[in-house]
Amino acid sequence: MSEKVYAFRCTTCGAVSYPKHMICPKCRGEAFEPVEVAGEGAVLTYTDVYALAVDYETRYLRLAIVELDGGMRVTGQLLDEHPRVGKRVRTTVGVVREPADKPIYGLQFVPA
Amino acid sequence: MRPVYIVGAGMTRFGRSEWPLVDLAATASLAALHHANLGKIPVDAVVVANMGAGRVNRQTAIASALVDRLSLWPAAAESVENGPASGASAVKVGYQAIASGMADVVLVTGVEMMRAVDGLEATDFVASLSHPEVEYIYGVTLPSLAGLFARLFMERHGVERRHLALVAIKNHDNAMKNPYAHIHQPVTMEGILTSPEAVVNNPPIAEPLHMFDCCPVSDGAAAVVLATQEVAAKIGAPRVLVAGIGQATDTHAVHERQDPTDLKAVRLASAAAFERAGLKPSDIDVAELHDAFTILEIAESEAAGFFKPGQAHKAIERGETQLTGKLPINPSGGLKAKGHPVGATGVAQIVELAWQLRGEAGGRQVAKAKAAYACNFGGFGNNVVATVLRKEER
Ligand SMILES: [Zn+2]
Numbered sequence: 001m002s003e004k005v006y007a008f009r010c011t012t013c014g015a016v017s018y019p020k021h022m023i024c025p026k027c028r029g030e031a032f033e034p035v036e037v038a039g040e041g042a043v044l045t046y047t048d049v050y051a052l053a054v055d056y057e058t059r060y061l062r063l064a065i066v067e068l069d070g071g072m073r074v075t076g077q078l079l080d081e082h083p084r085v086g087k088r089v090r091t092t093v094g095v096v097r098e099p100a101d102k103p104i105y106g107l108q109f110v111p112a
Numbered sequence: 113m114r115p116v117y118i119v120g121a122g123m124t125r126f127g128r129s130e131w132p133l134v135d136l137a138a139t140a141s142l143a144a145l146h147h148a149n150l151g152k153i154p155v156d157a158v159v160v161a162n163m164g165a166g167r168v169n170r171q172t173a174i175a176s177a178l179v180d181r182l183s184l185w186p187a188a189a190e191s192v193e194n195g196p197a198s199g200a201s202a203v204k205v206g207y208q209a210i211a212s213g214m215a216d217v218v219l220v221t222g223v224e225m226m227r228a229v230d231g232l233e234a235t236d237f238v239a240s241l242s243h244p245e246v247e248y249i250y251g252v253t254l255p256s257l258a259g260l261f262a263r264l265f266m267e268r269h270g271v272e273r274r275h276l277a278l279v280a281i282k283n284h285d286n287a288m289k290n291p292y293a294h295i296h297q298p299v300t301m302e303g304i305l306t307s308p309e310a311v312v313n314n315p316p317i318a319e320p321l322h323m324f325d326c327c328p329v330s331d332g333a334a335a336v337v338l339a340t341q342e343v344a345a346k347i348g349a350p351r352v353l354v355a356g357i358g359q360a361t362d363t364h365a366v367h368e369r370q371d372p373t374d375l376k377a378v379r380l381a382s383a384a385a386f387e388r389a390g391l392k393p394s395d396i397d398v399a400e401l402h403d404a405f406t407i408l409e410i411a412e413s414e415a416a417g418f419f420k421p422g423q424a425h426k427a428i429e430r431g432e433t434q435l436t437g438k439l440p441i442n443p444s445g446g447l448k449a450k451g452h453p454v455g456a457t458g459v460a461q462i463v464e465l466a467w468q469l470r471g472e473a474g475g476r477q478v479a480k481a482k483a484a485y486a487c488n489f490g491g492f493g494n495n496v497v498a499t500v501l502r503k504e505e506r
Contacts, residue, residue: 017368018246018365018368019243019245019246019364019365019368020245044264044367044372045260045261045263045264045372046260046263047256047259047260047262047263047318047319047320047321048259048316048318048319049251049253049255049256049259049317049318049319050315050316050317050318051235051253051254051255051256051317051318051326052232052235052251052253053232053235053236053239053248053251053252053253054232054233054236055251056251060316061250061251061256063250063251063252063256063259063260064260065260065366065367065372073367073368074246074367075246075247075250075252075260075365075366075367076250077250077251085263085264085267096249096250096251097249097250097251104249106249106250107250
């Protein structure tokens with residue numbers, strides 16, 4: 001599918017930010033280029049959350065913060081029946097939320 | 113800067129409001145005004161803390177509405193929205209008005225009426241404070257951020273679920289002594305953790321956090337009257353000084369923090385508040401912490417400087433944070449059992465501490481309390497206001 005998730009690389013110092021900042025937190029630079037968020041990493045922490053927001057029909061959601069190889073961290077949905085802190089995963093992009101108007105695509109993690 | 117005193121404090125019982133939004137705010141305000149007993153001294157300004165009335169109650173500009181309800185015209189008035197830290201932020205705005213000389217008397221009222229909507233909508237309303245592009249879209253809610261934080265923090269510091277349960281048990285016990293608390297229900301280790309029934313009594317909310325690790329959804333209002341030294345002397349109020357306020361922010365997305373278990377904004381805000389107050393954490397006799405989740409009471413008590421990293425859960429085990437302990441934490445019952453009407457919470461913490469310093473806290477009075485600390489934790493730690501109060505002897 002064409003949906004992709006982007007981080008932002010500072011063209012001055014090379015630091016990559018996710019989410020976007022309009023001033024680089026490292027060097028105060030103001031010019032950025034998008035870089036695709038994709039690859040492998042390790043689960044830093046995860047949770048099964050039953051206190052859900054609107055737009056979800058499931059009983060619970062499994063969410064995780066993953067540290068990608070290279071050091072950038074991302075939050076997303078963990079699609080893994082046997083989650084464990086430190087486990088290797090890779091990113092995919094899928095529908096992460098479905099409000100009435102249109103589906104929203106975002107990061108999902110599957111076992112590497 | 114002129115010194116600023118708390119000369120009156122009042123609140124409504126937290127839980128489900130029997131009044132419309134502005135009447136709820138007005139009821140707490142009246143209690144604080146009666147407590148202050150200002151006589152003919154006018155209120156120069158009104159600051160209202162509120163997070164969601166525009167969305168949840170479909171009412172905006174509630175500071176103007178409150179002035180009108182209390183016939184306080186032509187007092188200046190504004191609302192402060194700063195997420196769950198709205199309350200202490202509003203106190204800060206009132207403090208600045210007096211310290212700067214722009215006002216002599218300020219009424220600060222926090223109010224929230226979250227039970228006007230169902231639980232799903234209330235959870236979503238609070239979740240809307242998370243980062244819209246990299247957190248909210250995934251279904252992130254405040255409990256999920258707390259669950260992610262808790263797993264990491266507990267693993268790193270050897271905190272177990274029984275330590276979290278000890279926080280809940282203590283705060284529920286304290287709330288039993290607080291007539292203003294939302295929840296009057298003692299809980300036991302057996303009931304929420306160790307008995308077979310605990311699985312049913314205490315279902316998971318955001319693993320490893322369970323229901324009794326989370327605050328309830330509450331309506332409620334709390335108010336304080338701030339005044340100059342001159343006004344405080346004129347009305348003969350006990351001298352509860354706002355000794356120092358500190359505030360700090362951190363990254364919006366939790367995953368972007370260098371160490372997601374380090375509550376940096378709590379650390380920086382607390383250090384600033386202590387420095388301005390000329391006090392150290394060890395000088396504090398009583399504290400109100402933002403235990404929207406039990407894990408936060410543990411983590412904040414370390415970040416504020418009361419315990420070394422990884423030591424708070426051990427202090428809790430030794431009973432040091434109980435009412436009769438070395439540093440009583442959340443004598444009011446905390447957000448956990450007193451309740452958490454988000455915009456009112458930061459003001460309610462200051463109300464409790466003002467009562468404690470005046471010796472008016474009834475069955476939950478901390479003996480000889482002279483200095484007090486509050487942590488109002490906004491976002492998931494991305495905007496924190498710390499306040500230090502001190503009783504001046506006359
Ligand atoms: Zn840069």
